[in-house]
Amino acid sequence: MTAPITGRRRRGISLAGLSLGCIRVGRAVARRNRALGALLRFLWRPLKLFLMPVFEHKNPNAYENWIAKYDRLLPADRAAIVRHVALMPRQPEFVLLLPADPAALTPLRGSLASLRDQIYARWRAIVLVCGPISASEKHALEGAIAADARLHLVITEAEGVFDPGAASLSPAAQSAADFAVPLMPGDRLAAQALYELAAEINAYPETALLYADEDRLDDGGKRYAPYFKPDFDPDLLLAQNYLTGLTAYRLDLVTRIGGLPGTDAASCWHEVALAASAEAGFARIRHIQSVLCHRRREDPLSARAAAEAAAHDHAAVARHLARCAIPAAIVPAAEENRFRLRWNLPTPAPLVSVIIPTRDRAELLAQCLEGLLTRTDYPAIEVIIADNDSREPATAALYARLAADGRVRILPMPGPFNYSRLNNRAVAAAAGDVLLLLNNDIDVIAPHWLGEMVAHAIRPEIGAVGAKLLYANDTIQHAGVILGMGWPEGVAGHYYCFEKRNAPGAFDLLRVTRSTSAVTAACLAVRKSVFLEAGGFDEENLTVAFNDVDLCLRIQARGYRNLWTPDAELYHFESATRGKDLGGEKAQRFYAEIAYMRARWGDILDRDPYWNPNLSLSSGARDLAPFPRRPKPWLAFPPETVRDDPAARDAAPRWPHQRLLTTPE
8 A cells, every 4th residue: 555755754764774774884893893892882872772762653653653654665666666576587476366245345346456556467366256146246246357357256156165276267377377365355465565475486486385464454444453473483373373464375385285265264264374384384484574464454253253263263273283193282271262282291291300590598499499399280300409609597408408308409519600500510410301490589370380381392393492470560571582672782682571461462472372582591491402402501601691592592593493381370580599780790791791692693683583573672562663674675685696596595594593593603
């Protein structure tokens, strides 16, 4: 969708672009010269308190203002897109599938109008009617599509699946078509939507499935409720179908999964998304981090309709679990009309080595151990207490009482506090196949938490698993880690910190198990073999802070996915033993660890695959970014020499997950 161009938008882009350019130059200089980098960071810290709020979008019209600045096409943008299309070595053709209700043509007309406005012209659309239709309704539909030869009306009496590459187009059109793009009546595509699909396919020819971000249209055509999605996440897709809006399927993939539904039923499309993603494979799924589909506002469902929809979705996910032999069962969730997956534990359950570094504060450790040893229902636990120079009599008395419990071992580890070293030495003494790294200021809430974490940790594709940690006032302390928080110098921060305990979060993201780049080691489960494969904690450079983020990134670099589950809830009285890093030598050490993380992981910290570049890195509350961190593809497409050279193209990191795989040690 387009809108009038204003001088204000030009100034907004200029200011944002200038700021982003200066930040990039400064960080490039900082990476080359460590001393100069330290000086630049010192100067930046006070400046950002004044500069960053200038760009923030937190007023009631935030999204409307953001659209006006960053999501409108200038004539120069359209011209650049046309030039880019002309340079594309491959120009795929898209077949769009629109189920139609003959009795409600207004939404369909809006969708068709957005197709006619596409800058990329290689597309055909099938308007599909399943079931009986009267002559007058047929005549009305034919009138709606008569103006464009690329529109085709297909009427079938049978409901069910439909293969857009089978018999709907002429043989010539079938042979030219590459991707099927299903839309729902009322969906409207941004004018550059199909171009962005084509650009992504040219950049990554192996792509089999693409999806984009989306928002909603109210009855007056105003955009609201943007869903800035994460990159592909199989666990999130099991919980909800977020591959909605603009999604493109390679035609041979459509054929392999048995076609596409001829309906707009949500459960049918959830099952299609699950089947297609499993068939395509992780590396052939691409996410375009831009709002390219504007969806019609949904009316609230009645209680009966909501229950029926949930039942159909439950059945669709159950069929997928059975089809793919996924070792999980569907169980009811606490909220009405919701379910969750419970992953299977083997019998006997694997031994878990719980590692707790501590120094005095016996009352905290006693509370932690009481919850772990008496209020946790997991059957196979050993506890290793890594004691770092405890001296208080209360601690000695606690240790004397623990001596009678054969599940507990106390390993004295004297010397300066080094969290990484304490854990690494304890891991070396651990007998369990699964490690649970646990702070001494954790308290158990419900007995099933450890079984939930271990069931995920033993999945072959999973690395580190994190829990839902709460402050004492029942607000969220940890729901996963976001890379780059505190951008442009930051390393990481927590998702939805200080949100209420039972808050669903935007798009229910606080209620579902999902992938995350990192989790906090305050409560982290991981297979011992994976921990050792990643090299354990960095004892030299990260003695206190960010060692868990570094470990998770090294785990992810080896092809594992890190996971956060809301179904393991605990209290965390954060850093109660060690205290806060407020100044002096602690501050120097803290900033040195920031510098090390930025030097080691570089741009990876600013490209978290599970945190959209249109979201702010000032907080984890899904505020809009000061300006999008994703470059416009028509302004940043690679030169001809790179695109036409397979070796150069294949050597370039394909997306953040694969970029991690090529990061040097």
